Amino acid sequence: MGGYGDVQMIDEDGKRVDGRGPGDLRPIEIEVGVVPVADGSASIRWGANYAIATVYGPMEAHPRKISRQERAVLDVRYNMAPFSTTDRMRPGFNRRSREISKVTSDALESVVQLELYPRSKIRVEIEVLCAEAGTRCVGLTAASVALADAGIPMTDMVVSVASGKINGVVVCDLNKEEDNYGEADLPMGVLPNTGDLVFLQMDGDLSPEEFQQAWDYNVNAAQAVHEIMVAALADRYGGGE
Amino acid sequence: MGEDGASDGRGSGRDIKLVVPGEALGPAADRIVGHGVGRRGDQLIATRLGHLCEQGSEVSVVPVKTAYMPRPGDLVVGYIEGMRANIWFIDIGAPFNAILPMSLAPGKVDYGATRDAMDVGTTILCRVQEVDESHSSVVTMKGMGLRKLNSGFVDQVPPHLNAQIIGSKGSMIQMLKEASDCRIIVGQNGRLWIEGEPEGVRLVRDALKMIRETGHAPGLAGRVQGLLDS
Numbered sequence: 001m002g003g004y005g006d007v008q009m010i011d012e013d014g015k016r017v018d019g020r021g022p023g024d025l026r027p028i029e030i031e032v033g034v035v036p037v038a039d040g041s042a043s044i045r046w047g048a049n050y051a052i053a054t055v056y057g058p059m060e061a062h063p064r065k066i067s068r069q070e071r072a073v074l075d076v077r078y079n080m081a082p083f084s085t086t087d088r089m090r091p092g093f094n095r096r097s098r099e100i101s102k103v104t105s106d107a108l109e110s111v112v113q114l115e116l117y118p119r120s121k122i123r124v125e126i127e128v129l130c131a132e133a134g135t136r137c138v139g140l141t142a143a144s145v146a147l148a149d150a151g152i153p154m155t156d157m158v159v160s161v162a163s164g165k166i167n168g169v170v171v172c173d174l175n176k177e178e179d180n181y182g183e184a185d186l187p188m189g190v191l192p193n194t195g196d197l198v199f200l201q202m203d204g205d206l207s208p209e210e211f212q213q214a215w216d217y218n219v220n221a222a223q224a225v226h227e228i229m230v231a232a233l234a235d236r237y238g239g240g241e
Numbered sequence: 242m243g244e245d246g247a248s249d250g251r252g253s254g255r256d257i258k259l260v261v262p263g264e265a266l267g268p269a270a271d272r273i274v275g276h277g278v279g280r281r282g283d284q285l286i287a288t289r290l291g292h293l294c295e296q297g298s299e300v301s302v303v304p305v306k307t308a309y310m311p312r313p314g315d316l317v318v319g320y321i322e323g324m325r326a327n328i329w330f331i332d333i334g335a336p337f338n339a340i341l342p343m344s345l346a347p348g349k350v351d352y353g354a355t356r357d358a359m360d361v362g363t364t365i366l367c368r369v370q371e372v373d374e375s376h377s378s379v380v381t382m383k384g385m386g387l388r389k390l391n392s393g394f395v396d397q398v399p400p401h402l403n404a405q406i407i408g409s410k411g412s413m414i415q416m417l418k419e420a421s422d423c424r425i426i427v428g429q430n431g432r433l434w435i436e437g438e439p440e441g442v443r444l445v446r447d448a449l450k451m452i453r454e455t456g457h458a459p460g461l462a463g464r465v466q467g468l469l470d471s
Binding site for chain 2 (some may be wrong): 148149151
């Protein structure tokens, strides 16, 4: 990070390369029930990102050694399609996808009521079809909607957003250029109803004030994304007020 | 016939407000926590995606989707998934396989001859006999009408739509039987056994497809009636 400090990505009026202001999100669209054979599914378009999340289960836990006597296990698999990036992504599990699967699983475990399904397994698959920075946030948000669609009991839905720093300015929801050439990146997973934090990673350096600003951007953006998630579920199942 | 599973009454409260997991449902004081509802401090929250249902002081959420959880007495259609010398493992569509001990099989089976009696892939009609606290279940094939299903078709709908298939006082299932002239058994795990002439079976499967796709929306009986009439 910060290796290309001379690249100008925000002008003096606070306008970014794609025309957004510092606190603006990219356009987001969520659709529920896109994979009919799955128990729950959701697709999400977030800027140029496009990901599909599916949920199967609760089901018998295989292999047996992963099952837990007192609760279910979440088996999360995050994967990027080979054609999702300009450089071909080598198919299969790698160090990065393993890490993202793990942190996604940890974030979701804090809301899913796993104790209701002892010894079983809930399978969550996240497939990124087009990647443009922030895919872990996109995947986690989509997985959260897919879990709700599958009827899995949860105490809240996780919303994930990343903020960061470009040319010394803290901005919300980094796009590809800002992610590649920026100075810092702070992805967070937030519970919109309580404001609790369930996932946080940081790349690069932020001062305490900048960190606070990025935090505030993420928490506010999470509320906006949550409204889109709720609208998508209401669109699928009717209802609302 | 062994059809079973009258509506469990959870259809009431439909087309009320849709709630999502984590949504606040107001103060918890003097209110009874029902299905799909939890507490956060002194507030009630929804823990599932579904329609809010308030009956008296009880607050519950009628989920739009739910996994089949076996209960003693449920009539279910299962598939044999494996066996040992004296038990079979049955896929009943629940989070765990059920066990069918040799002693509860139909007729006499010799020790070690489980595969000869019922091989992997056999479809059976059985009843859940017991479920323990860790959700392990035992099924039985001793009882009226419980048997191997050697003919007919098995189709599947999500278990939360079972109440819609049965209909009010069995009206929907009766309508399907009369229109198709088929024998239909509705398992409470969402699997249906259908036997009859090919035309009738096709009609029932078309109706089930419609129920799968539009069962969550109101006015289902009218739509199915329209399909059967056409």
